[in-house]
Amino acid sequence: MKTSIVYSSKTGNTRQLADAIAAALPESDILYIGTPCEVALAADRLFIGFWTDKGSCNSEIADFLKTVKNKQVFLFGTAGFGGDAAYFDKVLHAAKKHLDGSNTLLGSYMCQGRMPQSVRDRYVKMKASPLPIPNVDMLIENFDRAATHPDTEDLQKLKDAVAQL
Structure with missing residues (x-):
């Protein structure tokens, strides 16, 4: 086959x-x-x-x-x-x-x-914004877990x- x-x-x-x-x-x-x-x-x-x-x-x-x-x-x-x-x-x-x-x-x-580092960078910027999005810390943690x-x-x-x- x-x-x-x-x-x-x-x-x-x-x-x-x-x-x-x-x-x-x-x-x-x-x-x-x-x-x-x-x-x-x-x-x-x-x-x-x-x-x-x-x-x-x-x-x-x-x-x-x-x-x-x-x-x-x-x-x-x-x-x-x-x-x-x-x-x-x-x-x-x-x-x-x-x-x-x-x-x-x-x-x-x-x-x-x-994922590309640019994704994490975007999450970090979102966290630093005056109105951070909910769960941004979870997104950063997920990015770090996915890195391997x-x-x-x-x-x-x-x-x-x-x-x-």
Whole structure:
């Protein structure tokens, strides 16, 4: 069975996950690894990865998901906000809505991912403003927690999920 690993990675986090998937699969099974393209659709099984944008997959992956038909699909992604399983499930549910019903969803995986320093800088400015937004300290704490992700444990959990397919 031929496999494609398709991903969009703004900060490199999702690419790390794609690389972990590639390491967990026999090299001879991999047809394509890279950003969305028509060549990837020749595979029987697609691992499709995204970064979280407004509570769902980013638009490049949303558009690609709409072109996938009659395939086995495994979704994976990263989110800067939150390390909470309920939040990840909500993001995955939103991403799945872009996937045609002819596909078989084999599984999914999400983990937290680091964000650019500019995000933390913006939070700090917000905290220093005359009218600070509520929960800004929580946003800064989340940013700091995310700084080490995806970590070795995140990558191993993904490899374990792939090995079970």
